[in-house]
Amino acid sequence: MELDTVAGKRVLITGAAMGLGKAFAQRAVREGAAAVELWDINETALKETAAELAGFGSAVHHHVVDVASAEAVGEAAAIVREQLGGIDILVNNAGIVRGNSYFWETANRADIDKTMAINSLAPMYVTLEFLPAMVAGSTEARVLTIASSAALVSNPRMSVYAASKWAALGWSDSVRIELQQAGHDHVKVTTVCPTYINTGMFDGAKGFLFTPILEKQDVVDASWRALKKGTPLVVMPLSSRLNRALTNLVPIKLRDRILTAAGIYRSMEEFTGRKQ
Numbered sequence: 001m002e003l004d005t006v007a008g009k010r011v012l013i014t015g016a017a018m019g020l021g022k023a024f025a026q027r028a029v030r031e032g033a034a035a036v037e038l039w040d041i042n043e044t045a046l047k048e049t050a051a052e053l054a055g056f057g058s059a060v061h062h063h064v065v066d067v068a069s070a071e072a073v074g075e076a077a078a079i080v081r082e083q084l085g086g087i088d089i090l091v092n093n094a095g096i097v098r099g100n101s102y103f104w105e106t107a108n109r110a111d112i113d114k115t116m117a118i119n120s121l122a123p124m125y126v127t128l129e130f131l132p133a134m135v136a137g138s139t140e141a142r143v144l145t146i147a148s149s150a151a152l153v154s155n156p157r158m159s160v161y162a163a164s165k166w167a168a169l170g171w172s173d174s175v176r177i178e179l180q181q182a183g184h185d186h187v188k189v190t191t192v193c194p195t196y197i198n199t200g201m202f203d204g205a206k207g208f209l210f211t212p213i214l215e216k217q218d219v220v221d222a223s224w225r226a227l228k229k230g231t232p233l234v235v236m237p238l239s240s241r242l243n244r245a246l247t248n249l250v251p252i253k254l255r256d257r258i259l260t261a262a263g264i265y266r267s268m269e270e271f272t273g274r275k276q
Helices: 019-030 043-053 070-084 109-136 159-181 216-229 238-249 252-261
Strands: 010-014 035-040 059-064 089-092 141-146 187-194 233-236
Touching: 010 019, 010 109, 019 035, 019 043, 019 089, 019 216, 035 043, 035 070, 043 059, 059 070, 070 109, 089 109, 109 141, 109 159, 109 187, 141 159, 141 216, 159 187, 187 216, 216 233, 233 238, 238 252
Parallel strands: 010 035, 010 089, 035 059, 089 141, 141 187, 187 233
Antiparallel strands: none
């Protein structure tokens, strides 16, 4: 069962103030969503994005939410249910990355907690607030989670990030299968695993063999199509799918040599991240 459009749907996007999240919000309002709910922790950028989206015909709401906090998510979700009655389309987009050091060089243990909380736990917290009503309903509903190709292939200097995205992928795809087993075919779960994207979040990271830094709009377009179709998993680009297959097919020592030669294992050596 596919969605031709999100027109008339209620859409919630986390990490919606900038980058992929903002682009998803733009797609939702331009496609005629009845309401678009924007969550982000950056109040200034969130207000600016909400103002930009006003006037397209959708009701645009925004809340400052720390998705790493289950309590904050619960409070914000209660407001959304009161205002909108529920959500039809959920985009779990919020994420952070820390990198460019070996794990044993980690200076701040809080970075570990924050990375796991935002990338792994937050999608669970947010989805659990809205999925029961999606299941109980009868209309087409969708959950889209932005994971990473780091969930598929180990990568030095980003071990905690990789762990968080492995967890996000394992959780998201397991929920997809649970919905199938329980016969809730009107609710579809999609997980997207892209390589580095030019949103600023991965500034300094290097593209590798046959894998340039992805364009933000290409990722949004592919994810949006997959969301509406109910596609289970999107891995992009093609070279990342090949790396995934390689990981499963060849001995580990050979895999390591190949991925080192391809540049994957050295892609985070000059990582700086988004400038504040």
